[in-house]
Amino acid sequence: MNCQLCQKNLDAYQEGRLPSDTMTQVESHLETCDSCKRIYNIQLLANRVMNSEKETVVNPFLATRVMAGIETLENAGYEKESFNVRILRPALITISLAAAVFFGIVLGNLSRPAGNLNQIPVELALINDASLESVNILLNE
């Protein structure tokens, strides 16, 4: 067996998936070839490191943490909603009412006859109310 074939079969050899005759060939090649032996050992090391990570156990309180996280998220959503209900909605209603009153006044002013003052004759406008005779004088007569 040459090095190329040996290295190609290293994975299967390590997992014991090779036919027995090929297993023996790989084994004997590894005994004689330092370079392939080195690669095989590195591969063995890599698999062991991966297996040790794989066997790490998750935090036993993960479910509690997840449920608490979900609750916090949902409460944040509720608080957002209650902010809308408690503050934003009344504020918007007040602003709409104020706007309605303002526009009502503006519209009311628009419909008032604006030219009245201009139609008053100049003579009447110049009458001095103070110099007019009292009504009582006329009544006594």
Added chain:
Amino acid sequence: MTDNELIKLILQGDRNKFAIIVEKYKQLVFRTCMGFVHDKDDADDLTQEVFIQAYQSLSKFKKESAFSTWLYRIAVNASLNKIRKESGRSFLQRIESMFSGEIKNDPPFSSSDLDNPENIFIRQEHSQWIQKALDSLPENQRTAIILSKYDDLPQKEIAEIMDINEGAVEALLQRAKKNLREKLSGDGQRKSKKQRRKN
């Protein structure tokens, strides 16, 4: 109770049933995350994030695949996103350590160590060296090898999770193993030569 029945109840408002799903799949998600981040605390946080994300998009689960497959997809995407974010940060850190002369690229063992893997197993530095090689693989190769080695998934399921065909998974795994082998043995040989020169 099946996953689909549990999901139906959760969607109807029985939030607490989600804890059953977390208990059932936590180790599976954690293992995948661990394969990507290599740190228990980070993997714990990421697993929590994955489950919260899954809960939030539970209504989008179409039941066309197994629930575990859907969960694996979320875990892989969340892990890749985290790594992308971290790599932006670590790039700056690397520049910083380059200026302070802290950078190390050599594998942390001697030539003789390689002849006795039993003696060097589980040393933190070796783990980091292997992890670094794994992390240097392209994203799709890394995903395929993590799902295969950490989760022991068959190629059919990996194909479903990665949304590619089985042949492509086979090719990805072959390339990942080859790249990993080349990376590790190349580094190993460089280190051995260096040691020999020193001696």
